[in-house]
Amino acid sequence: MITIQDVHKWFGKLHVLKGIDLKVTEGEVLVLIGASGSGKSTLLRCINGLERVQQGQVSVAGIDIQTSKTNLNRARQQIGIVFQQFNLFLHMTVLKNIMISPLKVKKVAQQEAKETALKLLQRIGIPEKANVYPDQLSGGQQQRVAIARALAMQPQVMLFDEPTSALDPEMIKEVLDLMRELAEENMTMVVVTHEMGFAREVADRIAFMDDGVIVELGKPQQFFENPQHKRTQQFIQRVLQA
Amino acid sequence: MTPKAVRGYDYRAVKLVMRAVLVTAFGGFIAVKLYDVLAQHYTFRWGLVWHQLPAFNEGLIITLEASGIGMLLGVVLGLIVALMRLSPFALFRDMGTLYVQTLRNIPSLIFIIFMYFGISRALLPRGANVGFMDNRLFWGSLALGLFEASFISEIFRAGIQSISKTQMEASRSMGMSYWQAMRYVILPQAFRIITPPMTGELIALVKESALLLVISLPELTWTAKDLGHQRPLQFEFYTILAAYYLAITVPISIISHLLEHRFNVHRRRA
Numbered sequence: 001m002i003t004i005q006d007v008h009k010w011f012g013k014l015h016v017l018k019g020i021d022l023k024v025t026e027g028e029v030l031v032l033i034g035a036s037g038s039g040k041s042t043l044l045r046c047i048n049g050l051e052r053v054q055q056g057q058v059s060v061a062g063i064d065i066q067t068s069k070t071n072l073n074r075a076r077q078q079i080g081i082v083f084q085q086f087n088l089f090l091h092m093t094v095l096k097n098i099m100i101s102p103l104k105v106k107k108v109a110q111q112e113a114k115e116t117a118l119k120l121l122q123r124i125g126i127p128e129k130a131n132v133y134p135d136q137l138s139g140g141q142q143q144r145v146a147i148a149r150a151l152a153m154q155p156q157v158m159l160f161d162e163p164t165s166a167l168d169p170e171m172i173k174e175v176l177d178l179m180r181e182l183a184e185e186n187m188t189m190v191v192v193t194h195e196m197g198f199a200r201e202v203a204d205r206i207a208f209m210d211d212g213v214i215v216e217l218g219k220p221q222q223f224f225e226n227p228q229h230k231r232t233q234q235f236i237q238r239v240l241q242a
Numbered sequence: 243m244t245p246k247a248v249r250g251y252d253y254r255a256v257k258l259v260m261r262a263v264l265v266t267a268f269g270g271f272i273a274v275k276l277y278d279v280l281a282q283h284y285t286f287r288w289g290l291v292w293h294q295l296p297a298f299n300e301g302l303i304i305t306l307e308a309s310g311i312g313m314l315l316g317v318v319l320g321l322i323v324a325l326m327r328l329s330p331f332a333l334f335r336d337m338g339t340l341y342v343q344t345l346r347n348i349p350s351l352i353f354i355i356f357m358y359f360g361i362s363r364a365l366l367p368r369g370a371n372v373g374f375m376d377n378r379l380f381w382g383s384l385a386l387g388l389f390e391a392s393f394i395s396e397i398f399r400a401g402i403q404s405i406s407k408t409q410m411e412a413s414r415s416m417g418m419s420y421w422q423a424m425r426y427v428i429l430p431q432a433f434r435i436i437t438p439p440m441t442g443e444l445i446a447l448v449k450e451s452a453l454l455l456v457i458s459l460p461e462l463t464w465t466a467k468d469l470g471h472q473r474p475l476q477f478e479f480y481t482i483l484a485a486y487y488l489a490i491t492v493p494i495s496i497i498s499h500l501l502e503h504r505f506n507v508h509r510r511r512a
Contacts, residue, residue, distance in 0.1 A: 050415060072414075076416065077417040081415045089412070089427050089431075091431050100426060101417060101418065104426060105416065
C-alpha cells in the first residue's frame, strides 16, 4: 500500500531523513517510534506530500507522491492525516468540518455528504455536537472530529502525527480507542506516537527511528522484549523506567 | 431562575443609557457654549442655507459614486495584490511589493493630480478631442481605488498571515487545491480578523474622496467650496459638509460593529 524507497530529506543543510526504506502492506498498522527530532513526523509528512523529498521515492496505492507530475490534490484524497493540534477549521461547525472536503473536493451531493457526516459523528459518539463550533469541544472530542473529518474522504490510508500528544491524560483513551477500532477494521495506518501501550497492543510492526534512519523494524513483542539495536535497547529501557 | 443574571443585564443597559445621556449632554453643552462665543462675532444665517441642500445632495451622490467605485476597486485589487505578495513565486511577490511600496509612498493628492492631469492627457492621441479622457469621476475613482488598494492589500496580507499555516496544511491534506483552501478555509477566517482595520481604511477612503476637488469633480467638498464662493456663508456650508460626511462614515462604522458582533457570537477565539 505504501512504499518508501531510499528517501533523503534535507532542511537547508540539516539532513533529517537519511535513506529510508519502508513498506506498509494493506491493512497493516505501522507505528513509528523515536526521540524528538529523529525524523518520524517528517517521514509521515513525506507520505502525503506535505514535505518534498530531495531524493528517493514514495508511492501510496500505486501513486507516485514525490514526482511533480502527480496530481497531489487527487492523491491526497486517498490519504487521511490527523495532526497533533487537530487543525479543525475554527469558523465551521463540527458537521461542516466533516462535510467540506467531500462537498468541495469530491463534489458529493449536499444530502449525501450530510448523511455521511452524521453517521461518522454517531460513530465517534458525539452526534449531539453536530452544530457546535470546535472551540466548544474538549481536546479529545476535537481530535475525534479530526479523525472523522479525515475518514469522510474514505481514504485508503490513515496517517497519525502524534494524535494524543496535545491531549490531557484523561482524553487520550477515547482517541486511542477510536484508532484501535479503525485498526480492527483493517484500515492501513501509519502512526507516530509516544503511546507505548498502544504500540505494543495495536501495531503489526514497529519502526524505531533514530537520527534520520530506521534502526529497527519488527513485531511489537520482539521490539519490546528482545530489541537488537543498541539505541533501541536504551530507548526501551528509558521508556520502561518512566 | 436566574434573577441575578437578569438584574445584571438590566444594570448594564441602564449604565449604557446613562453614559449616552451624559456624553450627549456634555457634548451639547460645549457646542452651545462655543456657538454663543462665535455668535458674538458672526451672524449665523441658517435660514439662507437650507435651500442649498439639493446642491449638497448632488454632491453627496458623486461622493458616494466615487467612494463606491474606489472601494470596489480597492478591495478587489487589494486582495489580488495581497495574494501576489503571499505567492510562492518570487516574481509575483516582487511585483506586489513594488506596487505597494510605490503607491503607498506617494501623497494621495499628488497621485490624483498625476492621474487626471498626467495620465489621462498622456493617453490622448495627439490632436484628439478630450472627450472620454475628461471623465473626472472615472479618473478620480480610479486614482482613489488604485492607491487605496496598496493600503487594503496590507490589511489583507496581515489578516491572511495571522491564520495559522496549519489550517492551510490541513486543507491541502484533504485534497483541496490552494485556491479551494484559500476560499473555504483561510479567507473566511481572515475576513473576521480584518473587519476592524478594513472599516478604518474604507472610512479613510470616503474622507480622502474629498481630495478629488482638486480635479474639480463636483463632489461634496467641491460643492461646499463652490457655494462658499457664491455666498459668504462658509461656516454654515462647512458645518453641513461635515454632517454629510458623518452621515456616510458613521453607518459604515455601525455595520462593521454589527458584523464583528455576529462573527463573535459563535467564535470567541480569534
